[in-house]
Amino acid sequence: MTVTSPGTPRHRAPGTDDALPLPAADGSVAQWTARYTHAVMDTFGPPQRVLVRGEGPYVWDADGVRYLDLLGGIAVNSLGHAHPTLTAAISAQLGTLGHISNFFASPTQIALAERLLAIADAPEGSRVFLTSSGTEATEAALKLTRRHSAGARPRVLALEGAFHGRSMGALSLTHKQAYREPFEPLPPGVEFLPFGDADALRAAFAHGGDEVAALVVEPIQGEAGVRPLPPGYLALARELTTAHGALLVLDEVQTGMGRTGRWFAHQHPHIGGGVRPDVVTVAKGLGAGFPVGAAIAYGPQAAELLGRGQHGTTFGGNPVAAAAALATIGVIERDGLLDHVTGLGERLRERLRSTGNPLVREVRGEGLLVAVELDRPVAARVAADALAAGFIVNPCTPTTLRLAPPFVLTDDQVQPFVDLVAALPADLAPEETA
Incomplete structure (x- = not known):
């Protein structure tokens, strides 16, 4: 289906000559983080990365590093990043x-x-x-x-x-x-x-x-x-x-x-x-x-x-x-995403259970809201290591990794994360947590 905004704009959308530029994305993650600490209230702690763009289930930071976003803005970005239908609907309505x-x-x-x-x-x-x-x-x-x-x-x-x-x-x-x-x-x-x-x-x-x-x-x-x-x-x-x-x-x-x-x-x-x-x-x-x-x-x-x-x-x-x-x-x-969420969620949970890694005690959830329960309080360390490897997940408790990825995620895209879980050191010690 095509989603359109009701009504017809009385004026054309401004041309590029009329548009003000977005803040320049140049600068490293470290430089932007330093600016963050001087301008933004310290309610969240220092940002793990400074992200500058996204497409589908992926985002890129200011250093040009790509990450698979398996958290989706904490269950927000259901259509991934920069979805054309969503951006078109917002632009059309704002122009009207x-x-x-x-x-x-x-x-x-x-x-x-x-x-x-x-x-x-x-x-x-x-x-x-x-x-x-x-x-x-x-x-x-x-x-x-x-x-x-x-x-x-x-x-x-x-x-x-x-x-x-x-x-x-x-x-x-x-x-x-x-x-x-x-x-x-x-x-x-x-x-x-x-x-x-x-x-x-x-x-x-x-x-x-x-x-x-x-x-x-x-x-x-x-x-x-x-x-x-x-x-x-x-x-x-x-x-x-x-x-x-x-x-x-x-x-x-x-x-x-x-x-x-x-x-x-x-x-x-x-x-x-x-x-x-x-x-x-x-x-x-x-x-x-x-x-x-x-x-x-x-x-x-x-x-x-x-x-x-x-x-x-x-x-x-x-x-x-x-x-x-x-x-x-x-x-x-x-796009039939309810069925896709059901099927992909079932396959993802089963793949995670089947890794055979003794560090993984349980995998639970429904659809694309998934928890990987670890057998000791090392979730923060695992999440940090996953980020370094290019995956965004959330240690919502000391023993739990939470996944809430975009609905547009595919089996092939998520398989490298399953491989990462399979390769986690089974003897990871609690005192090594971040």
Whole structure:
């Protein structure tokens, strides 16, 4: 299918003589890193590399070195880098209408909301709140829970190992103490339950269940090491939240938009068991690199919780972001990428398991969200060595390598990484970690 922007531009796009140049890419990685340390806040530490361009699943740094991007901007670049359909859609929309305030609407905004409701299989009366990021989508979902029962339900349940974002509201749902402690006190009322523990979930509702506003969970925890919820957990969650009048909120910021081979991870029968949530949050892969997110509220009971003036966002739903998301959905459908993600993910996990390297304890995941679990805490060292060899992966825990590559990756392109894993020293010692 061809993705085009609605409407016809009134003016031609500026010619090259009118274009301002991008910052010059000359200079080494070391030179750019030195400039970074003097200009950018030190919230991420020194950059591992300074990247200057990308194509498909590959990126190049300022020294001209090529890397296979097996992290995809942390599950963002679903179409790889510089995808022609995506770049054309963004350029066409920006050349027609770039930004408007939320006093107005655009055809792309409305069309995107309709498409999200369709792929989410949302019932009549459902609505979408468009945002610029996953954290913003989480904030919208958290506000929905506060509005549920007019604030008479003070409890919000989340899971140990959860990551839902870094803003104050989203951080209150995020479990890792190192993220939380510098900013406490956080918004109150959040209780963390043991991950995947059905008995703990039952107990949380057995005592004060009618005071629970919502249960917020990731179908597969990404930051905690690509940990899928056990089969039956979401079905039990749906049963308990329904019985006690609480909302079931699924964070699909990382797992949504085809990452697992379905539009949403909870649509897999072995993960979701056919449940219909009340709210689903998405972002990351939704725009394939362009900042866009959404909170999808299922049915009028959830969709009507936020009234006029009770929430807002400057850039959420802007025409360019909406065009990027529509293009992303269109390419995934046109090129059969859901099936490709399923097949390639299965083959990749099997190849990694079959390396026979005793350092690899387990390979798990769904689609192209994959974890390589090592038998000792050497993930940071392995990731550093992989980078030096031309592969970008993420040590999301001391023992876990996370892969979330572009959907356009091929078997041949990923095989050299499998070979690298097979050749990892089986006696790599923990004290050698970076």
